[in-house]
Amino acid sequence: MQGKSEQHKPHVVILGGGFGGLECCRRLKGADVLVTLIDRHNHHLFQPLLYQVATAGLSAPEIAHPIRSILSGQENARVLLDEALAIDPAAKHIELKESGRMEYDQLVLAVGARTNYFGKDHWEPHAPGLKTLEDARAIRHRLLLAFERAERERDPDRRERLMRVVVVGGGATGVELAGAFAELTKRVLARDFRNIDPSRAHVILLEVAPRILGAFHPALSESARRQLESLGVEVRLNQRIKDIREGVVELADGALHAETIVWGAGVRPAAICDDLPCEKDRSGRLKVAPDLAVPGCPGVYAIGDIVHLVDAKGRPVPGVSPAAMQMGRHVARSIRARLAGKPPPPPFAYFDKGSMATIGRSRAIAQIGRIRFSGLTAWLAWLFVHLVFLVGFRNKLAVLLQWFYSYVHFRRGARLIS
């Protein structure tokens, strides 16, 4: 498929067009290699805002951008809409669903994580996770339809059940979802119905640990809990889930009935990582070398949230987008060094710019080093950071307008049921 001169260039195959894969690809611009970026979707997704699509705050195209379009100016890169089925690290080739066998010199695994049900995969249909645009659309669809059904429902018990939302998991995703669901149901939808009172909707956040947002300082966890409660979210801590069936979450102290149940309790690497002959941690993440190479698989690197690594500073690297991008950059640097016959860069070290979680309009928490703040300041910081990092000018402006409009009017435009 490539021209003759390109056939003799080293072939770098990147699996996955998320933050890590895309960054690695871009950092190889101008290098004397042929880069093939392969993704199952034709778009790069701004995953930190996916919960906004699930809660009708943003529409899908506002947080997604065609990968082809992002890379159209990079001559040594080509994009393939395809899916890797298997990796043969000994023979240095991969099997693709549509294109068949493809050989590589260097392979960068940036396939990302999927929802982890910790062995209870049969819960998935009743409590979908949030990893793709389809997931987000399905959750939004279910919630909006539940309220439409509540509007027609005469039985008060059934009506209450239709208006109840349970979010499982008090990490960043769960907190963001719960806060956004509360805003959507209690404020946005409140104006639009005649027979039901959406402000009586009931959003419940379940967390197994004694506090939410365990990765943050305990004071911020507590602040986040208070901010969630001020939005009307019921936060239940120390809750171990016994079972999930259609419309029911079984807890130690009884059953919770809810039409909408969303799972935000954990992730694990995409299935393609399972068969790799290298050491993994308990949730299946690859234990990579300090240079992000996969031990036992020559020429293979892994980056992003499929990686288990204690970095050069002695701290575990979190599964967040800044870490994925830094890893992508590091691998690109290694490949360039190898091409130039130079020594490899020093082992990977994660530069932590701080972390934040948003809860709702003017509600968030943030910690940057030892500095901690919450409320409006944290929310503005969160807004700023997310706008700066959004790919593509159009999206940035559209998202800004959308947010500004939502902020002023408490309306949400992306409320389509299809």
Add this chain to the structure above:
Amino acid sequence: MQGKSEQHKPHVVILGGGFGGLECCRRLKGADVLVTLIDRHNHHLFQPLLYQVATAGLSAPEIAHPIRSILSGQENARVLLDEALAIDPAAKHIELKESGRMEYDQLVLAVGARTNYFGKDHWEPHAPGLKTLEDARAIRHRLLLAFERAERERDPDRRERLMRVVVVGGGATGVELAGAFAELTKRVLARDFRNIDPSRAHVILLEVAPRILGAFHPALSESARRQLESLGVEVRLNQRIKDIREGVVELADGALHAETIVWGAGVRPAAICDDLPCEKDRSGRLKVAPDLAVPGCPGVYAIGDIVHLVDAKGRPVPGVSPAAMQMGRHVARSIRARLAGKPPPPPFAYFDKGSMATIGRSRAIAQIGRIRFSGLTAWLAWLFVHLVFLVGFRNKLAVLLQWFYSYVHFRRGARLIS
């Protein structure tokens, strides 16, 4: 479901939340009736721009708005997400899919048209029409996927077939689609592929008559044909279709092979109109009385493109959105007059503000009375009219930005395949 005082008010049921139904509902604001607006979808669709969603120029939420949100300020109106299965005009009730039986005093049929295959319904899966957001997404999905497959394809014949688009029907929809497909494939996608050259994509417009846009003056038809050809569209006139199979259109002089085939050749009323005991025209449209009442069905009105009517000025009313809105207004006026015990308004007369069709960037035709113009002026007029009529501030601004951005950069953001 309604309160006690409302139970004694006349019940106006409006089937369909398109231009006509929505306008009728809004014009009943403050009237001493209970209005129930029923639609299968939760959104009002700005149908004149649907072709932009099919061709990746706009995203779905930019041309759709939740009906609940539009009517949230109207106290005598409630919105039901439901579908009418049958009408019993003698008993004055309708059967709804979810809510069961509903009685009415006045019924306004504003259900709109569906794609008409003129008895060849088995062509539908191979040549989908464009009436709903789902249709638009399916067409876009098919086209973008065809180009992704072309990028992987090594056989030149198959590659050419994947990059060929056939549009059936040279009316406004067909012309807009063909022009937008040409712009998308030849300009927008042209930058993004490595193995194929999208500018060699082939868009063919088939029309059975000796000229396209038969509703316009022949000089404008000719101008539209030239403007289409300047975009690279092949316009074939006097083409009668013998058969359509998967990927093939059979014409008198041979077969056309194309991965993407879209049907824009005609419409007929939604199925619910079929069983009404009143006279219909050849394409199934209801022959209504001069006041838009359906003969033989007391209390039932019909509006929009399901209606066949020669108006008070002696001219047939076209199936366009301004006509639907004027009809909706007229029916609201009739209902108000009846409530007040006043004489009915004079028979319906369509006020023709002119008509236009767009072909592409800076390309359009327009006729207002005897004035005819084409090219950039017509396109600016078209842009202005469509922005003014878009429902909802957010959408207007977003669409304007999107268009401006597309105009300057020739990019399209809404290129998601899902």
